[in-house]
Amino acid sequence: MKWPHERAFYRIEYPTRERPLFETDSEVLDVIDACEFGIRIQLRMARPQKGDPVQGTIRFRRGTEVTVEGVIVRIVDGYAAIELKPPGIPLRVIFDEQKFLLRHYPQQVRRPPQSV
Numbered sequence: 001m002k003w004p005h006e007r008a009f010y011r012i013e014y015p016t017r018e019r020p021l022f023e024t025d026s027e028v029l030d031v032i033d034a035c036e037f038g039i040r041i042q043l044r045m046a047r048p049q050k051g052d053p054v055q056g057t058i059r060f061r062r063g064t065e066v067t068v069e070g071v072i073v074r075i076v077d078g079y080a081a082i083e084l085k086p087p088g089i090p091l092r093v094i095f096d097e098q099k100f101l102l103r104h105y106p107q108q109v110r111r112p113p114q115s116v
Helices: 091-104
Strands: 021-023 028-035 038-042 053-059 065-076 079-084
Touching: 028 091, 038 065
Parallel strands: none
Antiparallel strands: 021 028, 021 053, 028 038, 038 079, 053 065, 065 079
């Protein structure tokens, strides 16, 4: 069966109060959503361009920190999508985040697709 969504990886969309922070040398930004090889951040001061390299640390609310680097692939309405270079965000971190959000925000979290 073909995957019914455009994305290659399941993306976690965060409620406002649970958003991880993406810390660079110059800013600390909210992570709006994340998957293993991508994040979307809310821009504040800096105005990056598509193709700009990015590196920093994602600080998850439950204490996990992941250092990442990647490139900006899209900027729309004050948000930037960043494609992360391998190893990206470990799958175990994505699963832990998903479990926490499903347990504490069951009505707000999109569930991953189920196999048939």
